[in-house]
Amino acid sequence: MAIGEICSRVVTFVKTNDSIVTSTELMRKQHIGSLVVIDGRDGKNIPVGMFTDRDVAVGVVAIGLDPALTTVGDVMSPELVCVREDAGVAEVMALMRQKGMRRLPVVNAAGELVGLIAADDLIRLLGEEMSDLAKMISGGEHREKQLRRAAGS
Numbered sequence: 001m002a003i004g005e006i007c008s009r010v011v012t013f014v015k016t017n018d019s020i021v022t023s024t025e026l027m028r029k030q031h032i033g034s035l036v037v038i039d040g041r042d043g044k045n046i047p048v049g050m051f052t053d054r055d056v057a058v059g060v061v062a063i064g065l066d067p068a069l070t071t072v073g074d075v076m077s078p079e080l081v082c083v084r085e086d087a088g089v090a091e092v093m094a095l096m097r098q099k100g101m102r103r104l105p106v107v108n109a110a111g112e113l114v115g116l117i118a119a120d121d122l123i124r125l126l127g128e129e130m131s132d133l134a135k136m137i138s139g140g141e142h143r144e145k146q147l148r149r150a151a152g153s
Contacts (some may be wrong), residue, residue: 004085007106007115013038016073036105045113047105049076082107
């Protein structure tokens with residue numbers, strides 16, 4: 001299954017020159033702890049970073065920066081890892097594990113932001129798959145019992 005089939009297609013994002021105050025207000029309003037940072041040149045939403053509540057805590061508050069004068073670009077997470085929407089689930093899980101990241105922007109072939117995949121999305125998918133497998137096992141056992149009853153064994 002391609003990651004583009006299960007990622008969230010509604011992504012809240014900010015730009016590098018947005019203020020910490022504006023960005024954290026958006027996070028509070030949306031009840032989220034991270035934002036994709038985009039470069040909006042040429043009308044395309046190209047991801048350039050991630051901004052998290054941890055960036056606020058350790059990059060602004062802990063060192064006494066003024067959030068009204070500090071921009072997202074000043075403190076956003078420097079390493080950006082994106083996945084293509086045609087990447088497989090196992091590939092994305094391995095990348096998340098390797099990089100220690102719980103959320104990854106999903107991009108199309110042109111590098112434009114099309115979604116966000118979170119570890120929670122993958123856990124939900126795997127849980128559903130495991131449930132389906134359990135139902136298959138139960139169904140097979142039930143079917144076998146019916147066949148044995150019908151055969152008189």
